[in-house]
Amino acid sequence: MDKIKQNPLVKKVGFNRVVLCGVLILMYIFFSILVPAITGSGFAGMSHIMGALNYAYFLGFLSLGVTFVIATGGIDFSIGPVMFCCGLISGYCLITYNMPLPLCLLISILIGTLFGLWNGYLVAYWTVPPFIVSMASMNMAKGIASVFTKTQSVSWPRSTDANGWFRNLVKAGGIPTGLLCFLGAAVICAIILNNTKFGRYIICLGSNKEAVRLSGVDTKKWEMCAYLMCGILVGIATIFFVGTYTTVQPGYGDTYNNEAIAGCVMGGTSMAGGLASISGTVIGVLIISLLQEGILALKLTKDIQLIITGIIVIVAVYADVMARRRKN
Amino acid sequence: MGEIILQMKEIDKSFPGVHALDHVSLEVKRGEVHALMGENGAGKSTLMKVLTGIYKKDEGTIVYKGKEVEFRNTREAQDNGVVIVHQELNMVGDLTVAQNIFIGREPRKGFRIDDKKMIEDSKALFDRLHIDIDPTEKMSELTVGKQQMCEIAKAISHNAELIIFDEPSAALTEKEIEDLFTIIRDLRSQNLGIIYISHRMDEIKVITDRVTVMRDGGYVGTLITEECTKEDIINMMVGRVIYEKPKEKSLVPADAPVVLKVEHLNAGKMVQDVSFELRKGEILGFSGLMGAGRTETARAIFGADPKQSGDIYVNGKKVEINSPQDAVNHGIGYLSEDRRRFGIVVGKSITENSTMAALSDYMSGLFINKSKEKQVSEKYIKELDTKTPSTDQLVVNLSGGNQQKVVIAKWLVRNSDILIFDEPTRGIDVGAKNEIYKLMNRLAAEGKSIIMISSEMTEILRMSDRIIVMCEGRKTGEINIEEATQELIMDKATRQMEA
Amino acid sequence: MKKKKSIGLLADQKFIVLIIVVILYVVFSFISKDFRKYSTLVMMLDSTYYILLLAIGVTFPLITGGVDLSIGTGMICYGLTGGYLVVQRGYPTWVGLVVAVLFGLLVGILNGILIAVMDLPPFLGTLCTCMMTRGLGSICANSFAIPWPGAKAEGGWFHNIFKLTMGAGRKAMNYPVGVIVLAVIVILMSFVLNHTRVGRYTIAIGSNKEATRLSGVNVRAYHITAYAISGLFAGLASLAYAAAIPTIQPGTGAGIELDAIGGAIVGGVSPTGGAGSIIGTMLGVFVIQLLKTGLPYIGLEANWQQIVTGLVLIGAVMIDVIKQRREALEG
Structure with a gap:
């Protein structure tokens, strides 16, 4: 064990990332054996990988967003319903009001941004506990979306339709452009987190806010920015969601909260703040997506997935708690 | 018995x-x-x-x-x-x-x-x-x-x-x-x-x-x-006699300019109508008993806590300080008595802590210039003689004295001219204490102005050029080092209580 | 000294909330003729019942400085499971009731273990159980929607316990059993909170956990108990929910916890723990329910409910923050 940890390559990549990759591969092998054994149809092959990837795009953006918030020691579990709110309102603008598509996509990002701003403002400037803000925003997002769309679901145009070109963001021809977008965004997020003032400050304030404030840093502003960043990414996630799944229903979306948080904490971002890893989040998201695809292929319901995701989060966070206990 | x-x-x-x-x-x-x-x-x-x-x-x-x-x-x-x-x-x-x-x-x-x-x-x-x-x-x-x-x-x-x-x-x-x-x-x-x-x-x-x-x-x-x-x-x-001789006379030239002037500062019960001046190159000792309002005064000046009234002048110009940011921008640095809570981010490296207050100076465009950052961190490790294997060492692994040096480095990197040391040697062992003293004297000689809050009488008498005594939120005495004795300070620090 | 305290009672949040309840009722009644009807009142009280139970339960974790987000989906899950046994499997009603309550208690204890023993952040641990109970509910009920026996049907006797009135008018025979049951529960839980060790240590944990531990209190056990109470009440609430709503749908329940937690916080439970009261929680729930029920009567569609509830919750916490800041400045 220690020998593996000392291996220079492993050291460079990070031990837990190696473990995560291992989990991802094992899981793929596991499903490749189990799915044919139970259902008779194959799992290995591109179609399921593409299915998992489709799921990974929007979830990835959500997870990247929430990574910034968790790095500050906060939480945002309004992201799922907010994504639905973005998708519903901008979709409604597109379908019912016939607004131009680019404007609608912008509206989507704008709504996400506004929610991020609102959440961040309340947490940073009003010191409202993040979980309360999340809870309120989650329900307000559902309410606003329902009011706006008069409780109707919205179907975005298909790729063959007039306004369907935005789907090329997810998949153009046979190329998974969504993957490129997601990885590109992850690289940008990693640079932001590790190489900019914003990233430095939010990680430090997640670790010791008062010390950062007493260094003359406007901690409130930067803390709010973390939520804002999350909001923007949620807005972008919406585009990939509707680009993959077409229909958005009012009143839903909260199941994605847990999956996004799961991807993030599995990747080594500490719930206590001050420690965040974008590459970890990326692998975490891929694991969650593969899990979802595998469960569907096993002809099991979403319910099982809810339970497994819950257990994953509990185990991942508990591992972090134990690691910190050992340090002290 | x-x-x-x-x-x-x-x-x-x-x-x-x-x-x-x-x-x-x-x-x-x-x-x-x-x-x-x-x-x-x-x-x-x-x-x-x-x-x-x-x-x-x-x-x-x-x-x-x-x-x-x-x-x-x-x-x-x-x-x-x-x-x-x-x-x-x-x-x-x-x-x-x-x-x-x-x-x-x-x-x-x-x-x-x-x-x-x-x-x-x-x-x-x-x-x-x-x-x-x-x-x-x-x-x-x-x-x-x-x-x-x-x-x-x-x-x-x-x-x-x-x-x-x-x-x-x-x-x-x-x-x-x-x-x-x-x-x-x-x-x-x-x-x-x-x-x-x-x-x-x-x-x-x-x-x-x-x-x-x-x-x-x-x-x-x-x-x-x-x-x-x-x-x-x-x-x-x-294990040895450490009783240090007090400073015999102020090392500040008589014509040194006033760099910080505080007038009629009020902040809650613990800071009532405090006024004083700090001169260039001076070490101004703040003495008093626990709960005399010294830390509160420092925090109010630094903008860490809200104040009700009072004027602050830096280099003769009146300034508005409503947050630590304002204070830092006016060249004030604060070294808290509780380093772990208020001074350092323990889980981060020496470099990251050192540039915390001055990160804007270490940017190339949008990005942090990490090699420049490392350079300055190395420079101050050498200059302050911080004992550490590398600049990447997490401060949590340093001893109290070396952690204090990281905090000092933070303010030196920021180029702060006025440093408020709140109990600078608390929780630091004797050897490291002397190093911190030497460092403070050197900083003063180089033209930094220092406010030193201390509960240790020997520290106050050994380091200060001038001493301000506080008691129950008020300034009760201002003593030049030439006249200062333990008895006199103690008398001022307890004066109001008997009345 | 004594005098100062009685003035303090007048400035008590409970009293203010009570006034708000009265004002809201009067205003809505004034605007809408339909709102004034007795049947509206009954309908509103019936649909408030289960939220009251949830809120009373969640008051305990809130006072410890935590939160229980699993109560909404949990309630549905327990109701589905109990109902499945009664409706699909033909067990007598009481079996379903007992199973629902025990299931709630079990999940509550699990929450307690996650938070008190495994040290997970409360919102995260209970967010996980929230999702898990949502999945479990569907699985336990085989994805059926479950209609518990109706009030008049065989095995429908439990309606009497959990409805405030029978809703059929003011016949002398229709004792408002529900009111009495609720009153007993409120008095009992107030007693538990204020005069027993469970309550005392719940407050102590929320106020200063480490000091409580150093005083030799088995903090873990009492911390778990607080969550167990919350789970137990979610179990009870599932029965009241079954009595109020004809059919329980799997996959629902998210968002109900907001009404309960919001009510508790509006009623004076500190979001950072250490303070709160059962009576306050009850009044707070009435504020939120009045708003929710009243909005459609003054011309706003029902979807506004969620938005308004969210805003009321944020508003209540903001008032708390302002109060604390003022105290900090004075002290």
Whole structure:
């Protein structure tokens, strides 16, 4: 064990990332054996990988967003319903009001941004506990979306339709452009987190806010920015969601909260703040997506997935708690 | 003094990498106040934690009331009459005084907690201690001094026979310390054994009967208080005479410009109408007792806490300081007394901490210039002689003195000209202390202006060019170093209390 | 000293909330004729019942400084499971009731273990159980929607316990059993909170956990108990929910916890723990329910409910923050 940890390559990549990759591969092998054994149809092959990837795009953006918030020691579990709110309102603008598509996509990002701003403002400037803000925003997002769309679901145009070109963001021809977008965004997020003032400050304030404030840093502003960043990414996630799944229903979306948080904490971002890893989040998201695809292929319901995701989060966070206990 | 109530013999305890207690012995008699002294890290608290069952000893015996014992936890120690009054108050603010005293062992009638009995019993306790506190008052509404009294009452209510006071006076005012001593004398006359841990030499002389001194986890010796001098005890604590000569005269030229002027500063109860001037290259000592409002003054100047009124001038120009940002932008740096909470981000590297206040200067466009950052970090590690293997070392792994140097580096990187050192050597061992002193003198000589808040008289007299004394939120004296004596400072620091 | 306290009682949040309840009722009644009807009142009280139970339960974790987000989906899950046994498997009603309550208690204890023993952040641990109970509910009920026996049907006797009235008018025979049951529960839980060790230590944990531990209190056990109470009440609430709503749908329940937690916080439970009361929680729930029920009567569609509830919750916490800041400045 220690020998593996000392291996220079492993050291460079990070031990837990190696473990995560291992989990991802094992899981793929596991499903490749189990799915044919139970259902008779194959799992290995591109179609399921593409299915998992489709799921990974929007979830990835959500997870990247929430990574910034968790790095500050906060939480945002309004992201799922907010994504639905973005998708519903901008979709409604597109379908019912016939607004131009680019404007609608912008509206989507704008709504996400506004929610991020609102959440961040309340947490940073009003010191409202993040979980309360999340809870309120989650329900307000559902309410606003329902009011706006008069409780109707919205179907975005298909790729063959007039306004369907935005789907090329997810998949153009046979190329998974969504993957490129997601990885590109992850690289940008990693640079932001590790190489900019914003990233430095939010990680430090997640670790010791008062010390950062007493260094003359406007901690409130930067803390709010973390939520804002999350909001923007949620807005972008919406585009990939509707680009993959077409229909958005009012009143839903909260199941994605847990999956996004799961991807993030599995990747080594500490719930206590001050420690965040974008590459970890990326692998975490891929694991969650593969899990979802595998469960569907096993002809099991979403319910099982809810339970497994819950257990994953509990185990991942508990591992972090134990690691910190050992340090002290 | 009566029979021996506690005998700890040859106690030995190791933690990974640290030999915390090296065959330490301690003997306490009934009707005695026994001082336990030693520098920080000498092992006093560890010894007490072994006694009360928080730590398990590796070797040695504890004989309590004639029987060999080994308590498994504080509860068991309590049940046997060994109680500890902690340095940090362990109070549940939202419960009442009576509820706090009896927490964990409430008298009951069936399922119901018998609050009436609790209140009556609390009253009886307070009567016994001659304390005037309403047991139905909420704990959070009492002063720190009164909370301390409640803690003592709680300790005694366990039918205590051996009470350990762990730096009980740290947060008390002079008057409250007097009350505390009255209570301790009272308890002594009731034939209880008392262990008194403190750093304050004056208190040791006033209240204790014998002194046991520890050094670096080892037992040094036990003296009878009446028969020894302060210097004797200090010598035993440090193993050598450290009594430093005070500065003889101010090193600041008479025509040095005023860099910071504070006028009529008001911030809550602890800062009332404070005015002073700080000159270039000066070390201005802030003396006073615990709770005199010195830290509060510093925090108000720095913008860390809101202030009600007052003007601040930097280099002759009036400035608005409403947040630490404003203060930092005007070249002020603050080094808190509580480094771990307010000074450093422990989980981050030396470099990241060093550039925390000046990150804007280490950017290339949107991005942090990490090599430039590393350079400056290395420069200050060398300049301040910080002991660390590399710039990437997490500050959590550094010793107290080196952590302090990282904080100093942070403000030097920011190019701050006015530095507020709040208890700069608290929690730092003797050798590192001298280094910090040298560093401060060097900074002053280089033209930085320093405000130094300190509770250590020797530190104040050794370092300051001028001394401001505060008492209960007011400035009560301004003394030039040439005229300063311990007696004069103490007189100013306590002046109002007698009035 | 004594006098100061009685004035304090007048300035008590409970009293203010009570006034708000009265004002809201009067205003809505004034605007809408339909709102004034007795049947509206009954309908509103019936649909408030289960939220009251949830809120009373969640008051305990909130006072410890935590939160229980699993109560909404949990309630549905327990109701589905119990109902499945009764409706699909033909067990007598009481079996379903007992199973629902025990299931709630079990999940509550699990929450307690996650938070008190495994040290997970409360919102995260209970967010996980929230999702897990949502999945479990569907699985336990085989994805069926479950209609518990109706009030008049065989095995429908439990309606009497959990409805405030029978809703059929003011016949002398229709004792408002529900009111009595609720009153007993409120008095009992107030007693538990204020005069027993469970309550005392719940407050102590929320106020200063470390000090409580050092006082020799088995903090873990009492911390778990607080969550167990919350779970137990979610179990009870599932019965009241079954009595109020004809059919329980799997996959629902998210968002109900907001009404309960919001009510508790509006009623004076400190979001950072250490303070709160059962009566306050009850009044707070009435504020939120009045708003929710009243909005459609003054011309706003029902979807506004969620938005308004969210805003009321944020508003209540903001008032708390302002109060604390003022105190900090004075102290």
